[in-house]
Amino acid sequence: MAVWCPDWPVVAALAEEGLPTHLPAAVFSANVVQACNGGARTAGVRRGMRRRDAQSRCPGLQVHQASPDRDARAFEPVLAAVEELRPGVAPLRPGLLALRAPARFHGGEESGAALLAERLVGHGVWDCRFGVADELFTAEQAARRAAPQECHVVEPGESRTFLRALPVETLDDLDAVSLMKRLGLRSLGDLADLSATDVRDRFGPHVAWVHRVVGGDGAVLLATRTPPPEHTRHVDFEPPLDNAETISFSVRRTADAFVGGLAGQGLVCTEVLVEARCEGEVEPASSRLWLHPRWFTAADLVDRLHWQLQGALGRSGEVRAPVDRVTFVPVTVVPDAVHADGLWGGTDERVERGIARVQGLLGHEAVVRPVLQGGRSPRDRQALVPWGERPTGLRPRADQGGPPWPGSIPAPAPARVLSSPWAAEVVGGGGRSVDVDERGAVTCPPERFRPGPGDGWQPVGAWAGPWPVEELWWERPSRRVARFQVVGVDGRAWLMTWDSGVWWTEAAYD
Structure with a gap:
């Protein structure tokens, strides 16, 4: 049995932000639609569509x-x-899992699927579909053709007939599907009539494997997983405690057990949820998610709890309500080898603990660190990421296999990027303003410049450029930008930008 939850990347993204699932939404990778939900598809959004095309069809996306x-x-x-009802689950990818069809125990595949659907709906997963077949690939395709919370059963021995009738769009390979349609192949049955050698040579190993499955070979064994051990730890206080120092001292053994249990599995925790239950209920102010740039030790957990109790429940050492339970819940665990010390060590532990203390007082987003991403200007290349959080959604850099970013300035990069560009002036001979024409050439060599409104004029000692680029070329009028490196006679160097006839100072080479 295959259990399929459609559009799972979109479901997970909406759930993380607390948004309703009926809103049209899409998940993008490299500005291309990776997944979209039903509301977006109704408006015309499709997988593989570029972002601007998707937003033009659905402005509220x-x-x-x-x-x-x-x-x-x-x-x-x-x-x-699912494991609570049927152990031995095989997770295939987020949104898709497989298990042995629970037919004998529950009185049939449909009855077993109905019981699983009831359990998943109780957990907030409304759109779940089930498919049953002799083979895993066939079961997945059966689930994709089932109605929400329904089960599509392919009878024993009917897998080949079922697969041969499916269109070639069933394959998750856009290039292979496009090639097959140009060759006149419309269904998997047409693909199965070809020789195995021709399919492998023309379409690659993935399509060759589907060819074997449609022909009755190439079945994949179900690799089930063992349910992970429970790593959550808690300690109860009887009677409840109302002092932050006493509570922090009393959880040290629990924190050691929490870290030791993870270490026994070769894991470390980088994100933990700390809950302090007051009078039988967990208040929002007493529950906090903590992140660590490396991993949590027992001392780190005790410190986080102490700061949490002081910052959220009381600052004088006495909490507002007695605490009867403290719980440590691991949210993100990774293998300990991922965060092993480098050859020259890492960040000082005292620095990490001090930063975490500031985050506890001011909020997770209050402490950020700069990281590099792709872009043309120094400002575009900067991205601020909360301390302890892994950067996501960054534009790829040219030195990491990304696009070349034509128009970007060469190394070395400026040492100081201005928070707000300064209005500047650059003139040539006779006081004429220096401009850049459509071919990227200057109208006259720069002779004098003023980097900021409060600065005086000074002669140009040396200059390099321009590095022109036409941004937003698909809009009219487009934005023409050219960047210059200018050195004054006082030895100071500046990165200056000509933006559609206006000069700005973006950065300084201190």
Whole structure:
């Protein structure tokens, strides 16, 4: 049995932001639609469509960046819910899982699917579909043709007949599908009539495997997983405690057990949820999600709890309500080898703890660190990421296999990027303003410049450029920009920009 939850990347993105599922939304990777929900498809959005085309068809489209970690994290409760009824679940990818068809115990595949659907709906997964067949690939295709919360059963021995009638668009390979349609292949049955050698040579290994499956070979064995051990730890206080120092001291053994349990599995925790239950209820102010740039130790957990109790429940050492339970819930765990120390060490532990303390007082978004991304101007290349969080959705850099970013300035990069560009002036001989024509050439060599409104004029000692680029060329009028490196006779160097006839100072080479 295959259990399919359609459009799962979109479902996970909307759930993370607390948005209703009926809103038209799409998940993008490299500005291309990776997944979209029913509301977006109704407006004409399709997979593989570029972002500007998708937003032109659906102006109210909710845009989300692809995040495989987010998808897997949101799918874990679905796996756990299915495992409560049927152990031996095989997660194929976020949104799709497989298991042995629960027919004998529940009185039929439809009855077993109805019970699973009831459990998943209880966990908030309304659109879940089930397919049953002799083979895993056939079961997945059967689930894709089932109605929401329904089960499509392919009778034993009928898998080949079922697959041969499917269109070639069933394959998740846009290039292969396009080639097959140009060759006149319309169904998987047409593909199965070809020789195995021709299919492998022309379409590649994935289509060759589907060719074997349609022919009755190439079945994949079901690789089930063992339910993960429970890593959550909690400690109860009887009677409840109302002092932050006492509570923090009393959870040290629990924190050691939490870290030790993860270490026994070769794991470390980089994101943890700390809950302090007051009088039997967990208040929003007493529950906080903490991140760590490396991993949490037992001392880190005790510190986070102490700061949380002081910052949210009381600052004088006495909490507002007695605490009867403290719980540590691992949200993100990774293999310990991922965060092993480098050859020259890492960030000082005291710095990390100080930054985490500031985050506890001011909020997670209050402390950020700069990272580099792709772009043309120094400002575009900067991105600020909350401390302890892994950067996502960055534009690819040219030195990491990304686009070349034509028009960007060469190395070295400026040492200081201005928070707001300064209005500048650059003139040539006779006081004529220096401009850049449509071919990217200057109208006259620059002789004097003023980098900012409060600065005086000074002669140009040296200059380089321009590096022209036409931005937003698909709009009219487009934006023509050219960047210059200008050095004054005082030795100071500046990065100056000519923007459609107006000069600005963007950065300084201190």
